[in-house]
Structure formats: structure tokens, C-alpha cells
Amino acid sequence: MILRHLVFALALSAPFVAHAASWRADPKSSTLDFSGIYQGDVFDGHFKTFDAAIVFDPAQLAASRFDVKITLASTDTANSERDDSLRGADFFDTAHMPVATYTATHFRSLGGNRYAADGTLSLRGISKPVTLTFAWAAGPTPALVGDAQLNRLDFKVGGGQWADTSMIGNAVKVHTALKLVAATPAANSVRK
Amino acid sequence: MSIVAPVRWNRFAQLLHWLIALLIIGLGIVGLWMTSMTPSIDKINIYLLHKSFGITVLMLVGLRLVWRLATRHPAEMPGLAWQRWSASIVHFALYVMMFVMPLSGWLFNSASNFPLHWFGLVKLPALWGPDPTVKFWALQVHEYGFWTLAALVGLHSAAALKHHYFDRDETLRRMLPGMPPPSKGDQP
Numbered sequence: 269m270i271l272r273h274l275v276f277a278l279a280l281s282a283p284f285v286a287h288a289a290s291w292r293a294d295p296k297s298s299t300l301d302f303s304g305i306y307q308g309d310v311f312d313g314h315f316k317t318f319d320a321a322i323v324f325d326p327a328q329l330a331a332s333r334f335d336v337k338i339t340l341a342s343t344d345t346a347n348s349e350r351d352d353s354l355r356g357a358d359f360f361d362t363a364h365m366p367v368a369t370y371t372a373t374h375f376r377s378l379g380g381n382r383y384a385a386d387g388t389l390s391l392r393g394i395s396k397p398v399t400l401t402f403a404w405a406a407g408p409t410p411a412l413v414g415d416a417q418l419n420r421l422d423f424k425v426g427g428g429q430w431a432d433t434s435m436i437g438n439a440v441k442v443h444t445a446l447k448l449v450a451a452t453p454a455a456n457s458v459r460k
Numbered sequence: 461m462s463i464v465a466p467v468r469w470n471r472f473a474q475l476l477h478w479l480i481a482l483l484i485i486g487l488g489i490v491g492l493w494m495t496s497m498t499p500s501i502d503k504i505n506i507y508l509l510h511k512s513f514g515i516t517v518l519m520l521v522g523l524r525l526v527w528r529l530a531t532r533h534p535a536e537m538p539g540l541a542w543q544r545w546s547a548s549i550v551h552f553a554l555y556v557m558m559f560v561m562p563l564s565g566w567l568f569n570s571a572s573n574f575p576l577h578w579f580g581l582v583k584l585p586a587l588w589g590p591d592p593t594v595k596f597w598a599l600q601v602h603e604y605g606f607w608t609l610a611a612l613v614g615l616h617s618a619a620a621l622k623h624h625y626f627d628r629d630e631t632l633r634r635m636l637p638g639m640p641p642p643s644k645g646d647q648p
Contacts (some may be wrong), residue, residue: 307508309575309583346590347573353499429501 288325288332291410291448293318298446300338304420305437306350313345313354320446322412326383326404329375334385334400336370359426365392372400381405385414391423400444412446466534468634473533476524477635480558481613483517487561488610511569512579518562525555537623537631550615557609563587564601571595 301314317339324332340360345351355362372387381404389398402414419438420426426436469477490510497503536544569576570586571594577583588594623631 307575307577311573345573348592349572349574356499432501435501435504 288323288328290451291322291324292451293320293322293446294409294449295319299444301443302440303443304440307435311345311347311350313343313351315339315342316344317342320444321451322446322448324375324404324410324412326377326381326406329377329383332373332375334370334372334387338368338370340366340368340391358428358430361392368392370398370400389418389423392425394423396422400442402444410448412444412448414444414446416442418442466532467630469534470531471637473524473527473531474635474637476520476527478637480517480520480524483513483520484558484609484613487513487517488606491606508577508580511565511576514562514565515576515578515584517558518566521555521558521562534634537629543619547619550612550619554609554612554616557605557612560601560605561609564598564605568595568598568602571598 295317298318298320299314300318301312303310303312305311315338319337321335322333324334341355341362343351343354343360345354354360357363360368368389368391370387370389372385374386376384376386378384378401383402383404385400385402387398387400388395396418398416398418400414400416402412405411405413418440420436420440421431421433421438430436487510490506494503494506494510497506536547539547566576566584567587570588571591573590575583576586620632620635623629624633
């Protein structure tokens with residue numbers, strides 16, 4: 269009970285501590301793409317469903333925070349056989365771990381409108397640091413365009429017989445373009 | 461160049477005929493079996509070989525058609541009119557299907573958005589972009605085409621064996637390598 273009161277008090281005080289604006293990616297005009305290598309060829313895919321809660325202010329990097337939830341079953345590589353494989357137990361294992369999360373609380377300025385988020389990606393129950401470098405275009409509906417690179421085998425995506433990187437490359441590039449709309453405090457608390 | 465048509469298929473035509481026959485039979489057997497495999501690296505490699513040998517057949521059939529049109533080939537065997545007609549129809553249909561099978565497979569592969577590397581050596585372009593409708597129809601053509609081709613091969617083989625064992629003529633022997641020239645009496 270005491271803990272609950274404490275959490276409640278912290279939640280109430282949070283807006284007064286951090287003044288960084290709160291945004292949410294507009295699902296209709298935001299994209300989360302990835303590309304990998306299959307049999308030596310690049311293939312492109314994207315996630316149709318993801319939720320990005322962005323608290324960001326270039327003047328208050330310490331108060332900024334990204335919380336992204338990716339519905340892995342929404343993967344689409346324009347190849348139904350490959351999409352089925354990706355959802356399967358050897359890859360994303362969406363039956364057991366349907367959501368991947370990316371959380372960032374540490375930000376660096378790279379000069380100009382470019383920044384780096386040193387965040388953590390949790391995928392298949394494995395959490396590893398992943399840095400997202402992005403350009404921030406301020407405005408009433410800010411735009412965030414960022415890139416990251418990760419190794420699929422760090423997260424055991426395609427382990428076992430699929431670990432052969434001559435068949436499926438280890439490096440996966442991620443590209444995201446978010447169009448942000450103001451998030452109401454209510455929406456933030458619902459999302460938790 | 462002799463005015464009289466040769467009595468036997470030349471060696472290159474024989475080589476192409478039997479090589480393509482061997483590849484088609486192998487592709488058919490592997491093709492029937494591979495679709496039931498559970499997804500694995502082995503399955504991918506079997507598919508890669510199926511695709512690569514299929515493209516090989518396409519190239520060999522193209523070469524064979526050019527060879528057939530550009531060089532003299534043996535005259536038709538004498539026989540009843542309906543037999544000559546049906547042989548011509550089956551031969552024509554075999555050529556058509558030998559193009560339809562690899563091309564529909566290639567189209568199916570392209571519309572499925574898989575890459576195509578001929579034996580891992582040469583990257584072949586996609587015939588079509590990712591497209592579920594084209595993918596569906598290409599697979600229909602590939603599957604029904606297989607049974608059509610299998611029926612044609614059956615008819616073709618049965619007719620060749622019938623000529624060899626019942627009519628005891630040169631039909632099969634003139635396509636067999638290493639056979640002596642036919643005797644005078646057998647010539648058309």
C-alpha cells in the first residue's frame with residue numbers, strides 16, 4: 269500500500285520535474301522499417317503495428333525518454349513464407365514473446381539537429397544496448413527520422429541451424445520515420 | 461549439305477534430348493517431395509537446386525529449339541496419319557511445357573519475393589514484383605503444368621516403346637546414342 273502511494277506521488281510529481289514535451293507517433297504516417305540479407309540479397313521489411321511514446325526536448329535531453337513497443341507479428345517483408353518463418357519459434361517466436369520494446373533514457377547531441385539515443389532493445393527476452401541516431405525536426409508535429417543497426421544473433425533471432433550467416437546475414441538495419449503528435453497526459457498514463 | 465534428311469538424330473540433339481529428360485524426371489520427383497519438407501536450411505538448399513536445375517532446363521530447351529530449327533533433322537517416321545499427327549502434337553506440347561514449367565517457376569519465385577541465384581553463381585532478375593495474385597496463378601500453372609508435362613512424357617515414352625518393341629522400327633533407336641545406322645529396309 270505504501271508503495272502504491274509512493275508510485276502515485278511520483279507519477280503526480282513527474283510532470284513538474286520534467287518539462288520535455290510528450291509526443292506519440294501517428295500510426296498512419298509513421299514507419300518502422302528494417303532490412304536484412306538473405307542469400308546475399310538485401311530484403312526489406314517493416315512492422316505494421318508499433319507504438320512510440322516520445323518525450324523529447326533538445327534543451328532537456330536528461331528529461332527525454334523513448335518508449336517503443338513493437339508488435340512483432342505485424343512484420344511484413346512482402347514474402348508470406350518468410351513472414352511466417354519470422355513469426356515462428358526459431359525467429360521472433362511471437363507466440364511466446366509478441367512484443368519487442370525499445371527504451372531510451374540517455375541522449376547525446378551529435379551537433380545540429382542530430383542526436384543519439386543510447387537505449388535498450390528487448391527482443392525474445394534478451395535485452396541489449398542499441399543506439400538510435402536520429403534527426404529531430406521541431407514543430408507542432410515534430411518529425412523524427414532515425415537509424416540503428418543491430419545483430420540478429422545477439423537476440424537469438426534465427427539461432428540453431430539458422431545461425432549460418434551466409435544464408436541470413438547477422439546485421440540488420442533499422443530505419444524509422446516518425447511523425448509525432450502531442451500526447452495527452454491521459455494517453456500516457458493509459459499506456460503506462 | 462545432303463538433300464536427303466539424315467536418318468538418325470545427330471549426337472548433339474541426342475545429348476540434349478537425354479540430358480533434358482534426366483533433368484525433368486529428377487526435377488519432377490524432387491519437386492513433388494520438397495514441398496512437404498518442414499522449413500529448414502536443407503529445404504532452402506533443395507529449393508535452390510530445384511530452381512537452378514529448372515533454369516538449366518530452360519537454357520537447354522532454348523538451345524535445343526534453336527538447334528532443331530537451324531539444323532536438319534530426321535524425316536518423320538512413316539506411319540498412320542493419326543499417329544503422325546498425334547506425335548507432332550505431343551512433340552509441340554512437350555516443347556511448350558518445357559518452357560512453361562521453368563518460366564512459371566521463375567515467375568512464382570519472383571512474385572513470392574525470393575531471390576534467384578543460379579547455383580549461387582549468377583543472380584537472375586525478378587520477372588515480377590511481389591504480388592500475391594501473380595504468385596497464386598504462377599503456382600497453379602506450375603502445378604497443373606507438371607501433371608500435363610508428366611502425361612506428355614508418359615505418352616511420348618509409351619509411343620517410343622511401342623515403336624521399338626511392337627513395330628520394331630527406328631523411332632527410338634535413332635535417338636539412342638551408340639546405335640549402328642539402321643539397315644536399308646528400315647529407312648523411310
